[in-house]
Amino acid sequence: EDQVTQSPEALRLQEGESSSLNCSYTVSGLRGLFWYRQDPGKGPEFLFTLYSAGEEKEKERLKATLTKKESFLHITAPKPEDSATYLCAVQAAGNTPLVFGKGTRLSVIA
Amino acid sequence: DGGITQSPKYLFRKEGQNVTLSCEQNLNHDAMYWYRQDPGQGLRLIYYSQIVNDFQKGDIAEGYSVSREKKESFPLTVTSAQKNPTAFYLCASSSWRGGQETQYFGPGTRLLVL
Numbered sequence: 001e002d003q004v005t006q007s008p009e010a011l012r013l014q015e016g017e018s019s020s021l022n023c024s025y026t027v028s029g030l031r032g033l034f035w036y037r038q039d040p041g042k043g044p045e046f047l048f049t050l051y052s053a054g055e056e057k058e059k060e061r062l063k064a065t066l067t068k069k070e071s072f073l074h075i076t077a078p079k080p081e082d083s084a085t086y087l088c089a090v091q092a093a094g095n096t097p098l099v100f101g102k103g104t105r106l107s108v109i110a
Numbered sequence: 111d112g113g114i115t116q117s118p119k120y121l122f123r124k125e126g127q128n129v130t131l132s133c134e135q136n137l138n139h140d141a142m143y144w145y146r147q148d149p150g151q152g153l154r155l156i157y158y159s160q161i162v163n164d165f166q167k168g169d170i171a172e173g174y175s176v177s178r179e180k181k182e183s184f185p186l187t188v189t190s191a192q193k194n195p196t197a198f199y200l201c202a203s204s205s206w207r208g209g210q211e212t213q214y215f216g217p218g219t220r221l222l223v224l
Contacts, residue, residue, distance in 0.1 A: 005183050032210065032211070034212075034213070036215075041198075041218070041220075042217060042218065043114075043116075043200055043202075043217045043218050044153075044200070044215045045214035045215075046212060046213070046214055046215075048209065049212060051210070079129075087152070087153070089153075091211065095160075095211075097143065097155050097168065098154045098155075099156055100145075100153040100154075100212060101152055102150065102151065102152035103152060
């Protein structure tokens with residue numbers, strides 16, 4: 001069974017304090033790993049897709065990386081507006097639906 | 111202005127009542143999805159449809175029904191058989207480009223039981 005585990009469940013950072021969120025996965029043939037940002041009471045917003053180990057993608061203060069067992073979302077010098085829940089999802093080979101983790105709730109304090 | 115719309119934003123259900131949540135997209139996406147989100151539970155798949163007039167059950171389909179008569183529309187009915195319907199419901203659709211799929215979400219509908 002495909003599984004996604006995100007850690008930590010919640011993370012509190014001071015503004016400018018860089019850190020990483022983890023997404024560990026077990027999947028039978030990875031087709032893609034997805035990162036989303038979700039603000040309270042809103043739908044998830046697409047951030048990145050990673051397809052193969054060693055791949056990296058960046059967007060502003062966020063950088064996502066992928067290995068064969070996990071993905072990291074690095075946040076460099078975060079600002080209060082980066083506060084949100086970050087969701088990770090994987091898609092297995094065979095055009096199967098995404099499997100989501102429970103998310104990491106990030107709070108950045110000014 | 112392209113996107114996914116969900117209505118209503120808030121919906122109240124009485125005991126024994128069926129309610130229908132609307133999801134419309136003008137992105138020309140073939141696949142559409144319904145998820146349920148509870149606090150601390152992440153997103154759980156209810157139903158999905160990869161083409162018009164066809165849909166499949168997800169992990170938690172019991173107490174729900176869907177239809178896909180048009181490419182743009184994928185309504186979800188929460189039936190009286192769903193005993194714990196209070197949750198945040200998210201609709202999504204996906205596009206394929208270069209053999210790669212990306213899923214986009216609507217703004218959500220919050221369902222509350224009176």
